[in-house]
Each structure stands twice: as structure tokens, then as C-alpha cells.
Amino acid sequence: MKARLFTLLALLLLTATSSLAATARNIDARDARLLLQQKPDLFLLDVRTPQEYFEIRIDGSTLIPIDQVVRRIREIPRDRPILVYCAVGSRSSQVAGYLARIGYPEVYNLYGGIWGWQLRGYPVLKGAP
Template structure:
């Protein structure tokens, strides 16, 4: 399974620890503004590109509202990944709190 985390938990837990931060929104959405450090692997390409994700490192997934990233988290869990987190508020929640975004 995976764990849901909010923006504050993400900032506290992963500010200084190594992890993979993956934005599963489509490329156009990602280009309009994304959380710093997020690598874009759209959900529509996720299964084909899953080999780009290191199963031995924590994975944090994000989308706009937490729905698509939860789908990606479930898929990773089904593939045997264990250290998986879903940013449940998504990029919208992140921006609503006034946190920085790149590309906006």
C-alpha cells in the first residue's frame, strides 16, 4: 500500500532526505506550474515508464488533487514498491498554501 501525506508532512519529512518526487499530471499541466523537484511521468505513460522509478528509494507522487497520484501509488504497490507516498492535496493544495512552484 501507500501513505497519504499533506504538504506540511512532505516538507517536514522529505526536505533533506533522498526521494523520488513524481508529478503524474500530463506534460502541459506540469509545464504550467509544478512543485520544485518534481519529475514529470504522466499517468498516461506511467506503466510504460515505471522502470524509470527506483523501487529501493522512497517515491512521492503528486497530481492536481491527489486522485491520479493515488492511482499511480496503487499501481506501484501492485508492482512490489513499498515506500510510496501520495501528496493528497496535490499541486492545487500546495499552491493554495502559498508554497513555491516552478514554471508558473
């Protein structure tokens, strides 16, 4: 009985540790801008709709709408840090968490999204690319 309890507790601890390790880091617009400057190989992933993307976006971003991420996963490089953003940080948080859980080693979520980015006065592009 004690051996089974110990094994169960060990498995629970291992599972909890694994899920803690597999999380994306939330960063605000200020930290995201610094990250872009410090990591020139950063993959900037926009998970909004095409319409939202064409209205306003961060320069250098790649559009993969949230409903296409699983199907287009091979387009997201595993060997580069990834910054995911959306309008306010909700959709991007889901995608960033997913990427971290499936093994992407360095994933960031832009908390506040492009709205937070724009409120700080950081540069954006508007219109079709």
C-alpha cells in the same frame, strides 16, 4: 469439509493482509514538505499532463504522465522513497497504489495535490523547464 474451510479462510486472510501491506500513504502538503526536507533522496513523481507540468510544478519533480507510468516503470527507482502528486490527489493516488502493489516499498501520495501545496504558499516553478 472443515479442512477446506480452514484453508479458504487462511487464503482469504493472507490475501487481505497482503493487500493491506501494499498501500501507499496519503500525506498532506505540510507533511510532504517535511518529507522532502528529511529525505533528500526522495523521488518526486508528477503524473499530470505535460501542459499541467509546464504551467506549475514542484521543483525537482520528474514528469511521467499517468498514461505512461506502466510503459516507463523502469524510470521510477525502487530503492528510493517516492512521493507521487497530481493536481488534487486523484491520479496520484491511483499511481501510488499501483506502485505499492507491485512492490515499491515506500510510496506516498500528496493528498490535495499541487493545489494543496500551492495553497500553503510552498514554492513552485512555472513555465517550461
